[in-house]
Amino acid sequence: MPVIKLMRRREFIKKSASILASPAMLASSVAVANSGGEHPQTEVISLTAGKQMFKLGGMDHPPSPLWLYNNKLPGPVIRGTRDQNLKIQFTNQLDEPTTVHWHGIRLHNAMDGVSGLTQQPVQPGESFVYEFTPPDAGTYWYHAHHQSWNQVPRGLFGPLIIDETEPVFDRQHDLVLMLSDWLVDDDEVLDTGSFGSPRHASHAGRLGNFMTVNGKSRPVFDLYTDEWYRVRVINACSSRVLPFNPASFKASVIAVDGQPLPAPRKVDDVIRLAPSQRIDLLIRNDSPGLLPLELLLRRQTFEFASLNFKQNASSAQSTITSVNQVPTLPVNNKLTEPDVQNANQVELVMNGGAMSRLESLTHQGEVLQGRRFVETGQFWGFNGYAGMPENPLFSASPGTSVVISLFNDTAFEHGIHLHGHHFRVISREGTELVNNDWHDTVLMSPGEKIKIALVADNPGKWLIHCHMLAHAKAGMLSWFEVNA
Ligand SMILES: [Cu+2]
Missing domain, CATH: 2.60.40.420 (Cupredoxins -  blue copper proteins)
Incomplete structure (x- = not known):
């Protein structure tokens, strides 16, 4: 690693x-x-x-x-x-x-x-x-x-x-933190020679060694004590999963992948945010001073930004955000609930990659083995097929409920993203989830099995792929079709 x-x-x-x-x-x-x-x-x-x-x-x-x-x-x-x-x-x-x-x-x-x-x-x-x-x-x-x-x-x-039709937070209480990691050389200049590296593609992807938040290194944000803030965290890394504990930010979670949760949720555990995922945090700190925002990496913590709280001396503070009542987001009410009992069943197995038991993948009609993985640059597959297949993973008429059973049969994590739809993550390892939140991307650990459910209601041909972008390039993608 x-x-x-x-x-x-x-x-x-x-x-x-x-x-x-x-x-x-x-x-x-x-x-x-x-x-x-x-x-x-x-x-x-x-x-x-x-x-x-x-x-x-x-x-x-x-x-x-x-x-x-x-x-x-x-x-x-x-x-x-x-x-x-x-x-x-x-x-x-x-x-x-x-x-x-x-x-x-x-x-x-x-x-x-x-x-x-x-x-x-x-x-x-x-x-x-x-x-x-x-x-x-x-x-x-x-x-x-x-x-x-x-x-x-x-x-x-x-x-x-x-924005909501009537925004809950004004712009002064609404922060966007877009995190991205960069692979830089010893002079801290972007390493462009390593784009397309087979080693990256067959392992965990292109992992950076320099982090920016909104383009800057470790920025400090000036905020006021006793006021509510919405902090939108976006993982724009091309392969890196971002692990953090919202409780260490004095935060609760109010939205995942764009969709508001029914109520703010206190999470005192590590959240692993896959590349492309977003999480909205509700933060309020009643004591002045610096609050570090840290990633919990394997060998160390890494402070990627910090919040500098001071008292608001102005009498013109926001009435929305300084009140004791916890602000709540209105639910987006247009997502149709999938009918899990009567859904079409689809299987999706992730295979390939380094340290894999897999011996072959099919790519454009050819069976890849041994050196052909390296020669074609195809290392990953869905259901044994590497690269964009001719036939869709599934085809559905509009309004059909679909349950996809995903199995990560590889030695690496993958963040699986569906285009054009949100889905509920309904179970992990056979256990039904109480918090079956809406997602557009779901992170899967090696060996993990999960089920997701959606209503295929948006006509067209839609991509489904790993959002570790080097993995998608190296074969981990497919498509599904919702008929008009
Ligand atoms: Cu992947």
Whole structure:
């Protein structure tokens, strides 16, 4: 296993006096404003992918050759409102094709941004208009979905926040923390030579050794005591699982993968957030001082950011957030409950990878064995098949309930993501879950068996894949179809 060393210890100390940031200083936000009057009009958001030298971690770091949206890291916060149209004029100024995927949004299939499945990639110099009406408020994100293994870990990602019709938290009490790890060389410059490494692909994926939060190294956020904050944590790492204990942040969990929980949940245990997953935390601290936010890595804790609480001397503090009553999020009420008893049953077994018992995988009609795994770069499979199969994993008529039994028959973790749908995780290891939350991605440990349930209600061809992006490239992907 690669050594997990996100930053040298000396660097921790040297840079601990890092950049102060307030919620208002977060990555510049692109809001969708109504023009007023009786007929609100959608403002078109401009999003451009391009190359940019960028100082990963802050101004005192060396520049790295990144690929960014609107020259920012992360890309601009795109904000919309539930049930209101969003229109994004995307332009590709890279030297290669790309697409944009709106992760977790249950949108029209043609807008899902999956290169080769839902659209042709946008060629260099060309544009594409993405337009959709998000049915769910919550924390989402957008990222490149053409050769994601190469484009996302170079910086092509940003937060996508869908506000409730009547937001519960004002902007001063609503933080976005977008975490990303980077594989850097000894000079702390992005290591571009290792993209596509077979070793990464066949093991745990491309794991970084330098962490940024909103593009900065270990930022400090100034907050007020005695007030409620919503902290949206987005795992934008291309392969790294983020382990943390919400109780150590004085936090309870209020939403997972965009969907609000029925009530705030106290969790005094480690949550392992898979790449692409989001978790919304409710935080209030009544004592002034620094509150570190830590990842619980195998050999050490790693402080990725901290919250600096001080008393609010202003009398103009928010009435919503300073009251004693715990703020609660309205439930997104449009998800249809799956009928588990009468559902179509689908089996999905993950296989392959290093240290595997598997001897062969089928790839484009060829049986891969031995050296052919390395020669083709295909190391992983679903149900014994590596790469995009000709036939879908399943096909369903709209409104069909589907239960997928997943079995991770490999030696590594995988974060399995379904496009266009949310699903309930209903059981683990045969035990029905009390908290059968809605997800768009689920993390699976080696050897684990889980069941998920969904209503296939969004017509189109949808990708299902591992969100360890090097694994998806190396074969761990398939698709399912909901008939029109
Ligand atoms: Cu995987």
